[in-house]
Amino acid sequence: MQSFFPPQRPLVLGSTSRYRRELLQRLRLPFEVTAPDVDETPQPGEAPPALALRLALAKAHAVASQYPEAVVIGSDQVADLAGHPLGKPGNHERAVAQLGMMSGHTVIFQTAVAVVCHATGFEQAELAAVEVRFRALAEDEIERYLRAEQPYDCAGSAKSEGLGISLLDAIVSDDPTALIGLPLIRTCRLLRAAGIILP
Template identity: 75%
Template sequence: MTPASDTLPPPSTRALILGSTSRYRHELLSRLGLPFEAVAPQVDETPHPGEAPAALALRLAIEKARNVAQRHPQAVVIGSDQVADLHGEPLGKPGTHERAVAQLRRMRGQTVVFQTALAVVCQATGFEQHDIAAVRVVFRDLSDDEIEHYLRKEQPYDCAGSAKSEGLGIALLERIDNDDPTALVGLPLIRTCRMVRAAGVQIL
């Protein structure tokens, strides 16, 4: 009798590429133990006039994956993007301390939806899937001193909405509601696993 382990399908021979230079997404994808390369997508991330936060995040995730897939057509490419949604207004990465202060002052005591979009593309096989993980986050009614202390210590200027929940940013929050625990950090791994398996990449 052939051992059960010998009946498993062979691992995919296709390269796996993360279409992102985000250190947060790189760390998250590394948790799966798969070899992959990170490639910077060449995409204009400027929102379209009147574009809703979820639509913006999904469009950019798809554009990033397609852009990298065009340069690496044989690979399975992961693209992702996150936009903070404050009552329909998109909030991106603040970039500066002053913008981060302004963002957190607006978000204190509010419910913010972090729209984390994911796209997986393989140009050679014509494979493309995309999805979005919406994470509802309730912020505490933060004082100006708390905001300043958090920003000076964490410096989350490359995080959408200035909220680095995997660090000190967890102290900003009252509650998190989501169905994909890593989505708030920047890459929804449950969805990622499902999509790359569908694209032919063996994980387990």
């Protein structure tokens, strides 16, 4: 059976996130997954949007150095609470602290995506900012939620695509999948710019 698409460069997702892998699968493109070796420590005084963009590009370049002929996607997400970056909590205690800080506040989830191809010199990145308004949360609500969903690998300690939606008053975004970890509208735009043909 003849393919509708001409041969394309290999596509590689530079990420260990299962959420990003699942999102990229929606585009029905064949791709490999490789973990980027990148230090994610914020630089002194680095604002959350700048941090997310820097790390997305660093991840894409780290993987592109191993696959120079491939088109590589890197992505990073930083929860931005009044200019203070919140990363993945990693454990229950830090998740309790994060949700306590975000209770009753608006948090901007800065999700950056970068697409790089060393063979062609292509490099572009975009940022999607998602406004998330948290309800005022009681301590027992936080505890019940965390015990139920254990979102310790998610920036901001909540999964909007799951039970975490019950913690929120509103989500405002122009790229609906950005909050889950990969802004697919922007990703498609960058992939097309890099020469990848999408259905």
